[in-house]
Amino acid sequence: xxxxxxxxxxxxxxxxxxxxxxxxxxxxxxxxxxxxxxxxxxxxxxxxxxxxxxxxxxxxxxxxxxxxxxxxxxxxxxxxxxxxxxxxxxxxxxxxxxxxxxxxxxxxxxxxxxxxxxxxxxxxxxxxxxxxxxxxxxxxxxxxxxxxxxxxxxxxxxxxxxxxxxxxxxxxxxxxxxxxxxxxxxxxxxxxxxxxxxxxxxxxxxxxxxxxxxxxxxxxxxxxxxxxxxxxxxxxxxxxxxxxxxxxxxxxxxxxxxxxxxxxxxxxxxxxxxxxxxxxxxxxxxxxxxxxxxxxxxxxxxxxxxxxxxxxxxxxxxxxxxxxxxxxxxxxxxxxxxxxxxxxxxxxxxxxxxxxxxxxxxxxxxxxxxxxxxxxxxxxxxxxxxxxxxxxxxxxxxxxxxxxxxxxxxxxxxxxxxxxxxxxxxxxxxxxxxxxxxxxxxxxxxxxxxxxxxxxxxxxxxxxxxxxxxxxx
Numbered sequence: 001x002x003x004x005x006x007x008x009x010x011x012x013x014x015x016x017x018x019x020x021x022x023x024x025x026x027x028x029x030x031x032x033x034x035x036x037x038x039x040x041x042x043x044x045x046x047x048x049x050x051x052x053x054x055x056x057x058x059x060x061x062x063x064x065x066x067x068x069x070x071x072x073x074x075x076x077x078x079x080x081x082x083x084x085x086x087x088x089x090x091x092x093x094x095x096x097x098x099x100x101x102x103x104x105x106x107x108x109x110x111x112x113x114x115x116x117x118x119x120x121x122x123x124x125x126x127x128x129x130x131x132x133x134x135x136x137x138x139x140x141x142x143x144x145x146x147x148x149x150x151x152x153x154x155x156x157x158x159x160x161x162x163x164x165x166x167x168x169x170x171x172x173x174x175x176x177x178x179x180x181x182x183x184x185x186x187x188x189x190x191x192x193x194x195x196x197x198x199x200x201x202x203x204x205x206x207x208x209x210x211x212x213x214x215x216x217x218x219x220x221x222x223x224x225x226x227x228x229x230x231x232x233x234x235x236x237x238x239x240x241x242x243x244x245x246x247x248x249x250x251x252x253x254x255x256x257x258x259x260x261x262x263x264x265x266x267x268x269x270x271x272x273x274x275x276x277x278x279x280x281x282x283x284x285x286x287x288x289x290x291x292x293x294x295x296x297x298x299x300x301x302x303x304x305x306x307x308x309x310x311x312x313x314x315x316x317x318x319x320x321x322x323x324x325x326x327x328x329x330x331x332x333x334x335x336x337x338x339x340x341x342x343x344x345x346x347x348x349x350x351x352x353x354x355x356x357x358x359x360x361x362x363x364x365x366x367x368x369x370x371x372x373x374x375x376x377x378x379x380x381x382x383x384x385x386x387x388x389x390x391x392x393x394x395x396x397x398x399x400x401x402x403x404x405x406x407x408x409x410x411x412x413x414x415x416x417x418x419x420x421x422x423x424x425x426x427x428x429x430x431x432x433x434x435x436x437x438x439x440x441x442x443x444x445x446x447x448x449x450x451x452x453x454x455x456x457x458x459x460x461x462x463x464x465x466x467x468x469x470x471x472x473x
Contacts, residue, residue: 004175006168007069008035009048009060009088011080011133017052020123024050027077027127030103033155034075041168048088050077057084061091071171071464073164074137075099076130082140089146095464096146097167100134102154103127149463163456170460173324176272177465178207180320182313183271185213186278186290189310194444197313198395205401205465206317211269215278219285221268222261229260237295240302240354241363247377251292251365255377258289259296266305273320274300277311279373291374294350295363298379302354307331308446309350314393318403318448319353322391325457327450328356330383332390334435334445335422342431343411346390346449347422352381356451358410358423366419378419383410388425389454392443394470402468403461404441406434407453423449429473437472 010031017024028050039045046067048060064072074085074096089096107128115121134150141148149167153160182202188195199210233256237243243252266274276293280286297307306323308316308331315331322329330353335345349369354361362380369375392404408427416422427434455471462469 002175002179004043004071004172005046005067005069006038006043006171007046007048007064007067007072007092007094008038008075009072010050010075010077011084012050012052012077013080014052016078016126020119020126023078023123023127030155031075031077034073034099034101037161038073038164038168041165041172043168043172051084051088052080054083054087057087058091061088064088064092064094069094070175071167072096073099075101076133076137078126079129079132082133082136085137086140086144089141089148090144095149097149097151097164098134098137099164100130100150100152101157101160102130105154105156147463147466149460166457166460169325170457170464173321173461174464176324177317177320180206180208180272181211181270182208182316183211183213183266183269183274183276184311184313185218185274185276186215187311189277192310195310195312195314195446198399199313201395201399201401202313202317205467208317211271213265213269215280215286215289218261218265218289221264222257222285222289224264225257225260230256233257233259236299237363240299240361241295242360244362244364246365247363248365251377254288254292255295258292259299262293262296262300266300271305273305273316274307275311275313275316276307277309282373287374291369291376294379295377297351298354298361301330301351306353307351309348310446312444312446314395314444315446315448317393318391321458321461322389322448322450322454323353325450325454327389327452327454328353329448329450330356330421332421332447332449335416337431337435338424339431341413341424343413343424343426344431344435345416345422345424346447347416347420348446349378349420352379352421356383356449358382358384364419379421380417380419381421382415383421383423383449384451385410385412386451387453389450389452389458390438390447391450391454391458392447394441394443396442400468402470403458404438404443405455405458405469405471406438406473407455408434408473427473434473441470441472
């Protein structure tokens with residue numbers, strides 16, 4: 001994945017520097033603190049310094065274009081003319097977050113007024129007058145039709161720093177999505193009209209590439225798998241899964257061989273995610289492939305290459321977003337509602353995500369894949385108890401994409417031991433209203449589930465991608 005580049009520039013007014021000794025030095029020091037903290041999030045920082053006149057503004061814009069920054073933080077160090085701001089943001093052409101951050105939460109007014117020297121006092125005031133420029137910058141951006149975002153606080157304000165961190169993380173995810181090569185293997189589950197996706201619209205929104213792959217390519221890889229590779233894969237199964245004693249040796253061998261083939265396919269096409277579905281005629285190698293992919297796809301998902309069944313392209317995008325945020329992203333659909341406990345069950349057959357499992361992920365045999373041909377191995381898993389976020393990439397009637405988000409809790413209680421991932425979820429709206437509000441937002445029947453409450457980060461990602469976001473709870 002390409003590294004995210006974050007641009008930073010401060011703004012000031014060059015008229016002040018000869019008037020107030022030490023002011024510029026102190027402001028540059030604050031900008032250095034901001035840059036160091038932003039850089040600590042594993043991004044490449046491109047610092048254009050303190051821009052205090054229009055000529056420097058154009059130089060900063062040129063630097064940001066040359067370095068191909070993904071996001072710009074604009075630090076208001078003191079009052080500055082908006083003519084030092086507009087050229088940078090206009091010419092750089094990337095999203096901008098305005099940092100209205102004072103050095104301290106409040107002045108020591110008694111100490112300040114006791115100074116007596118009005119010139120010295122004015123210089124200290126200017127060191128703390130970041131808010132003076134915030135309305136001017138907002139006004140100019142509004143009139144220039146430039147989207148922007150604003151963080152207000154002070155340098156010791158952890159709430160503001162968390163907001164900044166969320167912007168950085170969202171920028172990293174946006175970069176990851178644009179670099180993602182999504183494999184599409186096989187075809188849609190016939191008749192699932194909600195699942196059908198517009199790949200052109202997906203690429204336009206996220207910037208990713210789609211690689212359409214023939215099933216015969218997976219078959220070719222499987223035919224090339226060696227006994228040594230299968231033996232190594234079987235050992236990996238034992239390490240990473242809780243393998244049921246009911247799993248027959250033949251099924252484990254089938255799954256191991258197909259898992260090796262999937263690994264080779266992902267490597268050959270440099271995939272970052274995969275949507276798949278296939279049935280194949282009974283008695284053909286393709287039916288053998290289609291009924292032995294779940295273990296291998298789960299291993300891929302666990303190593304940050306999320307895999308969605310039923311060729312759910314929209315949902316593998318949601319899963320990839322969750323994975324890039326470090327929250328997992330397990331393939332799910334609604335299973336049933338427990339109106340007594342006021343919880344909703346979600347789960348799915350097919351691949352799960354190790355990173356968000358409550359306990360070990362079990363590999364179990366299934367005598368039938370419901371709604372699909374054949375039988376084989378499957379996954380039994382429950383999502384970690386605690387805060388979770390549901391995410392769906394929605395395509396509306398106008399063709400536009402949006403993000404649908406809900407925050408809830410994975411809660412303890414009985415789950416269905418049917419060889420699927422499934423968990424119990426509680427939402428602040430209550431089960432009835434949640435189901436109504438979520439459904440009316442128009443998602444496909446699948447969604448991605450990640451651990452933690454990610455609403456703030458997803459709002460910022462949607463803003464960076466210029467997508468609408470609907471949050472139901």
